[in-house]
Amino acid sequence: MNRYFNPVQTICGKNALSELPSLLSEIIPPDGRVLLITWNESTAQLETFVQIRDAFHVQCVCFNESNPTVEQLFELYRKTAEFSPEVVVAVGGGSVMDVGKSLCCFYGKSIASADEMRCMISEKSYGGPKAKWIGVPTTSGTGSEVTCWATIWDPTQNVKRSVESRENYAYAAVVDPNLTKSMPLSLAVSSALDAAAHAVEAYWANGSNAVSKALALGAVRTIMTHIDGLLEGDESAYESMAQGSMIAGMAFSNTKTTACHSISYPLTMHFHIPHGTAVSMLLAPVMKINAGKVQDMELLLEALGADSCEMLSVRIKDILKRAGIPCTLSEWNVEEESLPMLAAQGLTPGRADNNPVSITKEKIEEILRSIYR
Numbered sequence: 001m002n003r004y005f006n007p008v009q010t011i012c013g014k015n016a017l018s019e020l021p022s023l024l025s026e027i028i029p030p031d032g033r034v035l036l037i038t039w040n041e042s043t044a045q046l047e048t049f050v051q052i053r054d055a056f057h058v059q060c061v062c063f064n065e066s067n068p069t070v071e072q073l074f075e076l077y078r079k080t081a082e083f084s085p086e087v088v089v090a091v092g093g094g095s096v097m098d099v100g101k102s103l104c105c106f107y108g109k110s111i112a113s114a115d116e117m118r119c120m121i122s123e124k125s126y127g128g129p130k131a132k133w134i135g136v137p138t139t140s141g142t143g144s145e146v147t148c149w150a151t152i153w154d155p156t157q158n159v160k161r162s163v164e165s166r167e168n169y170a171y172a173a174v175v176d177p178n179l180t181k182s183m184p185l186s187l188a189v190s191s192a193l194d195a196a197a198h199a200v201e202a203y204w205a206n207g208s209n210a211v212s213k214a215l216a217l218g219a220v221r222t223i224m225t226h227i228d229g230l231l232e233g234d235e236s237a238y239e240s241m242a243q244g245s246m247i248a249g250m251a252f253s254n255t256k257t258t259a260c261h262s263i264s265y266p267l268t269m270h271f272h273i274p275h276g277t278a279v280s281m282l283l284a285p286v287m288k289i290n291a292g293k294v295q296d297m298e299l300l301l302e303a304l305g306a307d308s309c310e311m312l313s314v315r316i317k318d319i320l321k322r323a324g325i326p327c328t329l330s331e332w333n334v335e336e337e338s339l340p341m342l343a344a345q346g347l348t349p350g351r352a353d354n355n356p357v358s359i360t361k362e363k364i365e366e367i368l369r370s371i372y373r
């Protein structure tokens with residue numbers, strides 16, 4: 001199906017954040033209710049957010065957990081349901097935006113416990129959103145500001161859940177590279193490689209389409225051309241990463257991801273390998289098994305700045321090392337005996353079956369062994 005849909009208006013570039021008050025005025029009256037979610041309290045003190053607090057009725061909350069769980073999402077719902085915001089402004093990385101957009105689906109419903117919320121998520125019975133949301137990323141990687149799904153983890157049941165609704169795309173994405181400059185280098189690089197993986201996987205996904213492919217090539221080229229600048233401390237690279245990450249998000253908003261993401265989730269859940277790092281370690285070996293099934297593979301390799309999967313593998317390891325990030329599973333303290341379990345859990349429904357070449361747990365174990373040392 002060669003169909004593409006994404007209704008998110010995007011405001012991207014230096015000082016884009018200053019547009020936020022006028023965006024809110026388009027949606028709500030002066031006394032409208034805004035929930036402002038930030039990673040830390042100091043972000044909420046930025047001038048634009050002070051203006052918003054002066055102009056609207058605002059509840060501020062901090063959410064500083066990576067890989068949000070059902071329990072954490074419920075706790076945030078419990079704190080904010082009575083306020084019942086008309087707009088949620090989520091300012092942060094993927095975790096903050098994922099909880100922000102998820103909350104929109106739960107307001108207006110009476111939910112008494114985390115277990116009840118867990119059931120609603122697994123049965124997808126939350127229905128359409130009651131509030132609108134605006135995504136303001138402070139990392140450049142997840143693309144969550146332009147997708148209609150959110151990842152919510154459920155470690156008690158060893159699963160990754162998804163809150164998703166086609167009606168829950170953001171009203172707008174405000175992508176201001178100034179907000180991303182305080183990221184530590186390892187996070188900036190890991191996030192950029194996550195975005196590159198989103199684009200690569202959008203390109204070869206079974207569910208791909210002409211628009212996603214074009215966006216994917218543009219995003220990959222932008223990220224991989226400027227990632228050396230990021231490693232060398234070039235300030236302008238942050239703008240390129242912000243733009244590349246958002247465009248990668250638009251590419252995979254319609255295709256979802258494939259084997260790299262599928263295999264990465266248990267690595268993050270059990271061994272806390274940061275998401276972008278885990279995904280990037282899998283990019284070259286998955287590309288190797290997919291190679292024969294990807295149309296116009298040479299265009300993708302050219303955008304990646306590599307002439308083969310082997311060269312891509314060397315390039316990614318070099319990037320990770322220069323950022324001070326371990327680049328093998330053994331360096332991440334993954335026990336070799338865990339590989340069969342990780343392989344068995346790497347077949348994530350909706351991701352593994354979206355890969356152009358079908359993967360089995362035996363194939364995944366082989367891939368994991370190839371990045372072990």
Ligand SMILES: [Fe+2]
Pocket residue numbers: 142194195198261275279
């Ligand atoms: Fe990702």
